[in-house]
Amino acid sequence: MKHNGPFAVAFLLVFAIFMLAPIVVVIGVAFTPTGFLEFPPSGLSLRWFRAILDNPDFMHAAWVSLKLALVAATVATAFAVPAALAIGRGSFRGREVVQSLLMSPLMIPTVVLGIAFLRFLTVMGLNGTFFGLMLCHTVIVTPFILRLVLASVVGLDKSAERAAISMGASDWTVFRRITLPTILPGVVGGWVLAFITSFDELTVTVFITNPSTTTLPVRLFSYIAQTTDPLVASVSTVAILFTVVLMVVVDRLYGLDRLLIGEGKR
Amino acid sequence: MAFLELDRLTKRFGMITAVDTLSFSVDRGSFVSLLGPSGCGKTTTLQMIAGFEDVTSGRIMLNGRNLSAVPARERGLGIVFQTYALFLHMTVAENVAFGLEMRKIDKPERARRVKAALELVHLSHLADRYPRAMSGGQRQRVALARALVIEPELLLLDEPLSNLDAKLREEMQLELRRIQREAGVTTLLVTHDQSEAMALSDRVVVMEKGRLQQEADPFEVYDRPKTSFVSGFLGKSNSLRAEMGRDGRLRCAERVLTGPAAGLMPGAVEIALRPERIEVVDAASGIVSGCVTEKVFLGNQWLLRVATPLGDMIVLRRNAGRNEAGIGDTVGLTWNPEHLRILPAEGAA
Numbered sequence: 001m002k003h004n005g006p007f008a009v010a011f012l013l014v015f016a017i018f019m020l021a022p023i024v025v026v027i028g029v030a031f032t033p034t035g036f037l038e039f040p041p042s043g044l045s046l047r048w049f050r051a052i053l054d055n056p057d058f059m060h061a062a063w064v065s066l067k068l069a070l071v072a073a074t075v076a077t078a079f080a081v082p083a084a085l086a087i088g089r090g091s092f093r094g095r096e097v098v099q100s101l102l103m104s105p106l107m108i109p110t111v112v113l114g115i116a117f118l119r120f121l122t123v124m125g126l127n128g129t130f131f132g133l134m135l136c137h138t139v140i141v142t143p144f145i146l147r148l149v150l151a152s153v154v155g156l157d158k159s160a161e162r163a164a165i166s167m168g169a170s171d172w173t174v175f176r177r178i179t180l181p182t183i184l185p186g187v188v189g190g191w192v193l194a195f196i197t198s199f200d201e202l203t204v205t206v207f208i209t210n211p212s213t214t215t216l217p218v219r220l221f222s223y224i225a226q227t228t229d230p231l232v233a234s235v236s237t238v239a240i241l242f243t244v245v246l247m248v249v250v251d252r253l254y255g256l257d258r259l260l261i262g263e264g265k266r
Numbered sequence: 267m268a269f270l271e272l273d274r275l276t277k278r279f280g281m282i283t284a285v286d287t288l289s290f291s292v293d294r295g296s297f298v299s300l301l302g303p304s305g306c307g308k309t310t311t312l313q314m315i316a317g318f319e320d321v322t323s324g325r326i327m328l329n330g331r332n333l334s335a336v337p338a339r340e341r342g343l344g345i346v347f348q349t350y351a352l353f354l355h356m357t358v359a360e361n362v363a364f365g366l367e368m369r370k371i372d373k374p375e376r377a378r379r380v381k382a383a384l385e386l387v388h389l390s391h392l393a394d395r396y397p398r399a400m401s402g403g404q405r406q407r408v409a410l411a412r413a414l415v416i417e418p419e420l421l422l423l424d425e426p427l428s429n430l431d432a433k434l435r436e437e438m439q440l441e442l443r444r445i446q447r448e449a450g451v452t453t454l455l456v457t458h459d460q461s462e463a464m465a466l467s468d469r470v471v472v473m474e475k476g477r478l479q480q481e482a483d484p485f486e487v488y489d490r491p492k493t494s495f496v497s498g499f500l501g502k503s504n505s506l507r508a509e510m511g512r513d514g515r516l517r518c519a520e521r522v523l524t525g526p527a528a529g530l531m532p533g534a535v536e537i538a539l540r541p542e543r544i545e546v547v548d549a550a551s552g553i554v555s556g557c558v559t560e561k562v563f564l565g566n567q568w569l570l571r572v573a574t575p576l577g578d579m580i581v582l583r584r585n586a587g588r589n590e591a592g593i594g595d596t597v598g599l600t601w602n603p604e605h606l607r608i609l610p611a612e613g614a615a
């Protein structure tokens with residue numbers, strides 16, 4: 001194997017520090033026993049984690065975020081899988097248009113999206129509702145799922161499906177027994193990525209929440225605007241931990257690098 | 267009556283006619299090859315029989331029923347695909363059991379038949395493996411077992427051996443024939459490999475550009491080709507341009523050649539002569555003489571290219587343990603006139 005030169009090693013080191021330092025600081029601050037942001041912490045205390053449980057606003061926001069991410073990722077998956085199958089294998093007119101349309105939330109600046117969603121939801125009378133929020137998040141996370149599922153659809157062997165048909169399988173059986181298991185790594189990977197994206201989303205969500213549907217990122221954002229105590233750090237630490245656990249589970253099941261690099265075949 | 271019968275089967279894709287009024291039939295229990303170069307329409311024909319392509323016009327009859335109205339899933343055919351099309355997330359046994367499951371066959375009976383099918387292809391010891399961890403030849407056998415376990419009326423093989431290396435391919439050819447005979451299933455093989463078609467089949471159907479060229483047993487297709495395409499596609503052949511005179515004489519490069527009666531109209535014809543039917547003799551005593559321009563040693567044979575007044579001819583000589591004429595030598599070539607095949611000139615048919 002080729003070894004990296006000292007320059008490359010130094011570069012990677014600096015890069016890793018740059019990426020990880022903020023996380024380390026946040027986690028460190030979360031364990032402080034004092035009432036202000038302090039790093040390195042002067043002692044170790046779970047005081048600020050207990051404070052989360054005592055703060056109904058944060059608990060409610062976390063619950064909203066969790067529900068929202070679950071529903072949005074699942075609904076978006078239900079749309080993206082058939083769409084990916086059609087786009088990946090079909091040769092119908094307007095195939096590229098459909099694909100660009102579904103991918104467009106990635107290309108439009110999120111602030112623009114936020115304003116557009118705000119107007120739309122107000123016109124529809126859905127502003128501030130959980131349903132409206134769910135609709136918008138579904139749109140935002142769809143491209144992530146579509147990308148991953150498309151990558152696995154491309155590796156799909158059409159003749160395997162034909163073989164199943166020739167043996168008497170119905171369309172639904174073919175999908176359930178042959179197609180879906182083959183693209184499952186892409187579907188699960190896409191779902192997880194969508195879940196995390198929705199769970200983290202701030203820029204668009206800020207425009208379309210009201211106090212009863214405030215999500216965790218929005219709650220954190222507005223909390224920081226008013227006060228700066230270590231509560232934000234402990235909440236962030238829990239969110240980071242949650243994301244990491246999710247990633248590890250997916251990695252164990254399907255191999256994260258394979259999913260994200262987009263190799264369709266297992 | 268024929269078991270499988272194609273009647274003026276035609277398939278058009280827009281302006282292109284992929285299969286053009288193709289008719290042939292397959293007897294019950296026989297092994298028939300559909301042979302032709304890539305793009306000749308043989309795979310499209312197979313797809314139509316399988317039900318994956320619509321028929322533009324014509325009929326496909328299987329055991330007295332018209333397949334046109336029957337959807338692919340109800341045709342009950344066993345199909346082995348070029349890529350094997352195994353279900354990679356299922357074990358070998360699960361792959362083989364899939365068709366039985368679809369037929370709602372109960373578990374004990376299913377297990378019994380899966381076992382029998384795997385025994386037939388000599389894979390019983392790998393029943394719990396996943397296809398990913400298997401060699402090409404083994405996957406091939408799984409695909410065969412999976413297609414045969416449902417006891418299909420007709421087994422369709424789409425270039426099943428083309429992904430195997432040469433040695434394995436020869437082995438699998440023998441295996442395929444044994445399995446087909448043991449299962450007694452009527453089989454249609456699609457292939458571009460003429461030696462495979464000849465080695466395996468009871469009958470060969472040669473196709474080119476969507477049209478039937480010849481349908482006969484392998485010996486006849488090789489020995490009595492009907493068209494210059496068939497002659498050139500199956501094995502090596504010398505093809506000489508000639509002229510059939512009004513007097514019934516055959517003229518090639520201003521020489522009169524003796525040949526078998528052809529029953530062709532006077533005009534341009536083509537003479538086909540197999541290189542292994544040509545004898546090398548003294549320059550003086552041959553029908554033609556020429557200079558050896560190329561000499562290739564093939565192990566069991568020598569291949570000579572000889573420039574003659576009739577045109578370049580290739581000659582195959584059995585390796586009889588001695589050296590042959592060398593490059594630059596002048597030799598005579600002779601043959602039994604019975605072995606000349608007079609065919610309609612290319613393009614005139």
